[in-house]
Amino acid sequence: MTQVQIMTQAEKAEIALKAFELKQQGKLDEYQRTKREIPLPSYMAKFIKDHIEYFGEDFFEKYGWNLAEAEAE
Numbered sequence: 001m002t003q004v005q006i007m008t009q010a011e012k013a014e015i016a017l018k019a020f021e022l023k024q025q026g027k028l029d030e031y032q033r034t035k036r037e038i039p040l041p042s043y044m045a046k047f048i049k050d051h052i053e054y055f056g057e058d059f060f061e062k063y064g065w066n067l068a069e070a071e072a073e
Helices: 009-024 028-035 042-050 059-063 067-073
Strands: none
Touching: 009 067, 042 059, 042 067
């Protein structure tokens, strides 16, 4: 079984800053992709999974959220 490496707060902040800069530059598609590199918190992933009929079966794949931390739990 592969071990998932959890991102540090500093790594998450670095990605968030990069995303913010892209948004400021008007690069909205890149901004959206970059911000989804930050792992989706496990409580949010669970909520979405519990309400998948509303969000759609392909929600996680469609939007490309990083689920590393949710999967680690």
